[in-house]
Amino acid sequence: MTPEALREQYESGATVDDLVTASGLSYGTVLNRLHGAGTVMRTSWQTRRMRQDPEARQRLAARLRTLYEKHGSTLTELAAAAGETRRAARRLLIEAGGTVRTTQQTLRMRTAGRAAERQKLALSLRARYEAGATVPELAKECNYSVATVYRLLHQAGTPMRPQHRHGPTRHDGQRP
Structure with a gap:
């Protein structure tokens, strides 16, 4: 404030x-x-x-x-x-001319507000992901779990980069 x-x-x-x-x-x-x-x-x-x-x-x-x-x-x-x-x-x-809401109306209003905030967060994460940040980095910055960041990225329609495979490779450079 x-x-x-x-x-x-x-x-x-x-x-x-x-x-x-x-x-x-x-x-x-x-x-x-x-x-x-x-x-x-x-x-x-x-x-x-x-x-x-x-x-x-x-x-x-x-x-x-x-x-x-x-x-x-x-x-x-x-x-x-x-x-x-x-x-x-x-x-x-x-x-002041206001109308008192029911409890249900207040809950619906707050739920809609939280959904809008969550969508805004998802779009922000998408922009940072597309700029090169990794999911674990985003999770650490936002203090969310990796699964939550993945869920938010999918919610924002983010095209995901391919996952890296860290398993053993054969002598010709190919994976088994």
């Missing part, structure tokens, strides 16, 4: 704790990035007052709707990002 993105979220009402939860960064890293981006820090009472401000509430609701609709976040993730309960996050989402 860039310092500017953290600053934007902080200025729209998120607390440092919210940013830590949403970004997965440590508390100190979030603070350092906010300071590096020139963020003017609030006190806890200023944050409470800001959240009571209708405009700040609208900005927070709009940000939660974006997270929910474009990034596939769940109500639990929205609650963590907003520093609210699931019920309050749901209310904010509806206030």
